[in-house]
Amino acid sequence: MTTLYPPISFKLPVFMHGADYNPDQWLHDPAVLEEDIRLMKLAGCNVVSIGIFAWSALEPEEGVFTFEWMDRLLDRLADNGIFAWLATPSGARPAWMSEKYPEVLRVESNRRRNLHGMRHNHCFTSPVYREKTAILNAKLAERYSRHPAVVGWHISNEFGGECHCDYCQEAFRAWLKQKYGSLDNLNAAWWAAFWSHTYTSWTQVESPAPHGESMVHGQNLDWRRFVTDQTIDFYKHEIAPLKAVNPELPCTTNFMDWFEGLDYRRFAEAVDVISWDAYPTWHKPASEGDIAAWFAFNHDLFRSLKKKPFMLMESTPSLTNWQPISKLKKPGMHRLSSLQAVAHGSDTVQYFQWRKSRGSSEKFHGAVVDHAGHEHTRVFSDVARLGATLKGLTELIGTVPVVETAILCDWDNRWAVKDAQGPRNSGLHYEETVLQQYRALWEMGVPTDIVGSQDDFSAYKLLILPMAYLLREETGAAIDRFVQGGGTLVTTYWSGIVGDSDLCHLGGFPGPLRNTLGIWAEEIEGLYDDESNRLIMFGNGKDSSWFPGSYEIRELCERIHSEGAEVIAVYGDDFYRGEPALTEHRHGNGKAYYLAARVSDPSFYRAFYGKLIRDAGICRTLETELPEGVTAQLRSDGESDYVFVLNFSGQEEGITLDAEPYVDLESGEAITGALALPRYGVRILKRKTRA
Numbered sequence: 218m219t220t221l222y223p224p225i226s227f228k229l230p231v232f233m234h235g236a237d238y239n240p241d242q243w244l245h246d247p248a249v250l251e252e253d254i255r256l257m258k259l260a261g262c263n264v265v266s267i268g269i270f271a272w273s274a275l276e277p278e279e280g281v282f283t284f285e286w287m288d289r290l291l292d293r294l295a296d297n298g299i300f301a302w303l304a305t306p307s308g309a310r311p312a313w314m315s316e317k318y319p320e321v322l323r324v325e326s327n328r329r330r331n332l333h334g335m336r337h338n339h340c341f342t343s344p345v346y347r348e349k350t351a352i353l354n355a356k357l358a359e360r361y362s363r364h365p366a367v368v369g370w371h372i373s374n375e376f377g378g379e380c381h382c383d384y385c386q387e388a389f390r391a392w393l394k395q396k397y398g399s400l401d402n403l404n405a406a407w408w409a410a411f412w413s414h415t416y417t418s419w420t421q422v423e424s425p426a427p428h429g430e431s432m433v434h435g436q437n438l439d440w441r442r443f444v445t446d447q448t449i450d451f452y453k454h455e456i457a458p459l460k461a462v463n464p465e466l467p468c469t470t471n472f473m474d475w476f477e478g479l480d481y482r483r484f485a486e487a488v489d490v491i492s493w494d495a496y497p498t499w500h501k502p503a504s505e506g507d508i509a510a511w512f513a514f515n516h517d518l519f520r521s522l523k524k525k526p527f528m529l530m531e532s533t534p535s536l537t538n539w540q541p542i543s544k545l546k547k548p549g550m551h552r553l554s555s556l557q558a559v560a561h562g563s564d565t566v567q568y569f570q571w572r573k574s575r576g577s578s579e580k581f582h583g584a585v586v587d588h589a590g591h592e593h594t595r596v597f598s599d600v601a602r603l604g605a606t607l608k609g610l611t612e613l614i615g616t617v618p619v620v621e622t623a624i625l626c627d628w629d630n631r632w633a634v635k636d637a638q639g640p641r642n643s644g645l646h647y648e649e650t651v652l653q654q655y656r657a658l659w660e661m662g663v664p665t666d667i668v669g670s671q672d673d674f675s676a677y678k679l680l681i682l683p684m685a686y687l688l689r690e691e692t693g694a695a696i697d698r699f700v701q702g703g704g705t706l707v708t709t710y711w712s713g714i715v716g717d718s719d720l721c722h723l724g725g726f727p728g729p730l731r732n733t734l735g736i737w738a739e740e741i742e743g744l745y746d747d748e749s750n751r752l753i754m755f756g757n758g759k760d761s762s763w764f765p766g767s768y769e770i771r772e773l774c775e776r777i778h779s780e781g782a783e784v785i786a787v788y789g790d791d792f793y794r795g796e797p798a799l800t801e802h803r804h805g806n807g808k809a810y811y812l813a814a815r816v817s818d819p820s821f822y823r824a825f826y827g828k829l830i831r832d833a834g835i836c837r838t839l840e841t842e843l844p845e846g847v848t849a850q851l852r853s854d855g856e857s858d859y860v861f862v863l864n865f866s867g868q869e870e871g872i873t874l875d876a877e878p879y880v881d882l883e884s885g886e887a888i889t890g891a892l893a894l895p896r897y898g899v900r901i902l903k904r905k906t907r908a
């Protein structure tokens with residue numbers, strides 16, 4: 218059973234293909250717009266994102282609005298069958314505003330106010346900034362929200378950062394009062410008796426600062442939560458006047474790859490459709506697989522936020538100009554990278570940007586139309602070819618994968634575990650730990666969701682908790698129910714250590730999961746970079762279904778004791794040699810595994826998760842051997858499955874399809890048996906959904 222989701226916009230119920238478009242940079246040359254429209258049609262582009270940084274062009278002086286250029290732009294787009302995500306321009310502001318109202322500018326954690334300049338540097342609390350945004354947004358909504366070209370709102374741009382001004386301090390205190398009710402509760406949650414930090418008045422409470430307080434973990438955590446809430450509050454303030462005029466138009470804001478600064482899972486509740494900006498560093502030597510897996514993870518994360526199709530709002534058609542080295546996409550990579558997003562659930566492929574700027578900091582960033590100004594470029598042809606491919610994929614709109622495996626990743630856990638001053642301050646590598654687990658699943662072509670602790674786990678067969686350091690009692694209880702109900706759980710080292718306000722669980726780690734996992738984690742040590750240990754599988758000895766082997770361990774070793782769990786592997790070295798390193802606990806109808814050390818050898822994860830998915834009866838997208846660098850991803854409408862076979866290996870590959878009959882969606886040809894994959898090739902195959 219799969220749900221088929223409605224298209225992102227009924228006005229454009231096909232794949233959206235297009236780019237950020239900034240004609241406000243070309244108002245001096247009206248011929249540019251007409252030429253751009255000709256080129257957009259040629260490139261198979263049906264959508265643009267407009268006005269993202271256009272505040273100066275829309276309100277050149279306070280209270281003086283110049284919408285004529287936008288009127289003309291939208292009309293010309295509509296005349297030509299091109300649609301628009303219309304932006305609210307709050308991502309950057311006009312100089313007149315910063316000059317007249319310095320409070321709109323952000324104050325850094327050192328309490329110094331920024332000068333005018335750059336972008337994304339406004340205060341989310343400033344009453345003036347909120348007022349100015351509301352006025353302009355209301356005018357945009359009145360004028361354009363029923364325009365035939367407009368498919369939705371692009372709110373601001375890549376929200377991020379924080380402000381420490383007096384308004385924000387007041388708002389932080391109000392947030393804390395709301396959360397804790399009393400100073401006593403706050404002092405208890407922050408363990409304020411330590412270093413005599415007890416607060417006796419709310420006015421003493423401030424945001425973290427490099428020259429003030431920065432080591433109270435509970436405070437740091439609450440500040441980050443507040444920043445998320447305040448940013449979402451600003452977003453809600455932006456959409457209120459838009460929704461008041463036309464509640465039907467979807468609103469989105471472009472997210473960034475697993476951005477640490479904001480809890481996107483909370484933000485997701487406030488947006489109608491998830492969109493994000495993906496800029497992989499393709500062709501970095503020896504890391505294509507890592508990059509492909511990282512971006513696959515991100516696409517899965519963004520799909521999982523709403524468990525429905527998302528938008529690839531930005532990507533580069535060729536290169537970026539802000540990474541350390543700007544590599545061109547090799548032939549095939551544009552198609553592969555774009556279809557990777559589609560394979561994981563994107564219903565759009567959009568770029569930054571349509572036409573290269575002539576000056577300033579992004580003038581050498583890849584764009585569909587180069588400074589040469591015509592269509593006779595490699596990049597333009599790649600984009601046009603992809604446009605033609607996307608036209609043939611309309612039946613995939615609204616489809617999502619069937620997912621039986623999930624990885625738990627909470628933002629507040631990520632913040633807390635990295636702030637903890639624990640076993641390895643020189644590199645705890647939380648994200649890498651998540652990726653180690655994810656990558657094994659990606660390599661086997663196992664569809665995976667990235668979930669939070671509030672999600673419902675009951676639909677999954679396998680749930681993975683990489684370094685779930687911050688784990689609430691109620692999350693522990695939900696996970697216990699999941700296992701008792703027949704689920705398979707994998708938990709790694711350094712899990713179940715603290716609760717909601719970063720206070721340690723007393724009575725033995727992994728706190729709320731100790732009973733579920735049937736172990737007690739007594740102590741953990743960090744290893745120096747050049748140290749290692751070994752994980753020795755019992756293999757054929759005790760339980761013949763386990764694979765044998767010795768696998769390298771690096772960075773983290775936890776000493777655990779079984780309290781009912783069976784020992785599957787032990788440490789090979791050091792004074793804890795022979796002690797458990799991997800355990801299995803049969804609990805209710807399910808099984809709970811604990812991996813006590815960071816195994817560095819990827820072959821361990823392949824073997825381990827390979828066994829677990831077989832035991833749990835989890836479907837792979839293709840039941841066949843996939844060469845290294847090749848993965849298979851799935852979308853489905855419940856009747857037809859769409860299988861994407863993606864080759865990131867950098868060379869030609871081939872696979873043997875499983876027994877079912879397939880049709881190549883692009884050529885319409887029936888395929889059985891061998892499937893050839895060119896270098897950076899993608900094949901999209903259709904089959905009947907398995908019963």
Ligand code: GLA
Pocket residue numbers: 374375494496531537538569579582
């Ligand atoms: C971000 C921004 C864009 C542009 C691109 C360049 O994603 O949203 O405005 O700066 O980066 O890669």
Ligand code: ZN
Pocket residue numbers: 323324340341342343380381382383384385
């Ligand atoms: Zn502020």
